[in-house]
Amino acid sequence: MRIDRYLHCIRLVKSRTIAQALIVEGYVRIDGKRAEKPSDSVRVGSVIALPLRDRVRVIKVLSLPQRRGPAPEARLCYEEVEP
Incomplete structure (x- = not known):
């Protein structure tokens, strides 16, 4: 599943547009690596x-x-992990 859609579906962000902005600005990491694009x-x-x-x-x-x-x-669909 796309990261932007996932963040929207689990209600961490209000819209996919906000999720896409976070990803494009370089704030989101997946398994320790920076997410390069919303897809x-x-x-x-x-x-x-x-x-x-x-x-x-x-x-x-x-x-x-x-x-x-x-x-x-x-x-x-998710669980919080302590950073």
Whole structure:
């Protein structure tokens, strides 16, 4: 799944446009490597690091969502990892 779509579907960002801006500006890392473009792939088990709300969030991908569902459903797709 595309990283911009994943961040939007799990409700970490309000829109894919915001996710794309974070990625293009170089703020998002996937498995320790900087995400080069919004179409970079995310797989189950990937670790994503990005700055949100004045702190760095590190999350591990548990599953890939089929849609942007309600928040409780979105939280099942990832787990927080301490940086």
